[in-house]
Amino acid sequence: MSGTLSAVPNFSSEIRIIVGAAIIADGRVLACERSEPAEVAGRWEFPGGKVEPGETEHDALVRECEEELGVVVEVGERVGQDVLLGHGRAVLKVYTARLVEGEPQLIEHAEFRWLAAHELHTVPWLPADAPIVAALPKFMGDGA
Numbered sequence: 371m372s373g374t375l376s377a378v379p380n381f382s383s384e385i386r387i388i389v390g391a392a393i394i395a396d397g398r399v400l401a402c403e404r405s406e407p408a409e410v411a412g413r414w415e416f417p418g419g420k421v422e423p424g425e426t427e428h429d430a431l432v433r434e435c436e437e438e439l440g441v442v443v444e445v446g447e448r449v450g451q452d453v454l455l456g457h458g459r460a461v462l463k464v465y466t467a468r469l470v471e472g473e474p475q476l477i478e479h480a481e482f483r484w485l486a487a488h489e490l491h492t493v494p495w496l497p498a499d500a501p502i503v504a505a506l507p508k509f510m511g512d513g514a
């Protein structure tokens with residue numbers, strides 16, 4: 371060991387990518403209530419999670435929607451910009467998606483709701499989602 375930190379992989383500088391799916395059907399988006407961990411339980415989010423090593427963002431979205439909701443989705447366009455999370459240690463990227471197989475099941479979430487554009491403010495989103503929620507209506511068509 372040289373005693374310098376340069377020989378040690380600096381995991382702290384790695385930025386995790388979190389992907390979220392804004393699943394849209396008939397002008398409504400699927401909002402999901404987190405059941406855990408305690409700090410975020412009761413807050414609402416887009417289904418999704420961390421991109422695993424070797425996985426594309428697209429693959430991660432498809433996998434997370436299957437794990438969390440039991441559905442197959444087709445991934446569409448980016449919604450809004452990257453949102454920094456955890457003091458810059460992670461970045462949230464949200465994409466539109468549409469259901470191609472199955473109906474959402476409550477597997478990991480406490481509740482879900484299909485919200486029209488004018489109802490987006492009716493649930494307490496995770497704070498980081500605010501700019502994404504603001505950008506969403508133009509992707510939702512005429513469902514208000």
Ligand SMILES: Nc1nc2c([nH]c(=O)n2[C@H]2C[C@H](O)[C@@H](COP(=O)(O)OP(=O)(O)OP(=O)(O)O)O2)c(=O)[nH]1
Nearest residue numbers: 388389390415416417418419420455462496498499
């Ligand atoms: N899925 C998702 N996560 C979000 C959103 N907004 C937001 O701040 N987050 C944060 C909450 C968490 O700190 C992190 C995602 O972590 P997660 O626990 O859902 O990821 P995961 O499913 O891969 O988790 P795990 O299997 O490793 O426990 O991103 C959002 O809209 N969707």
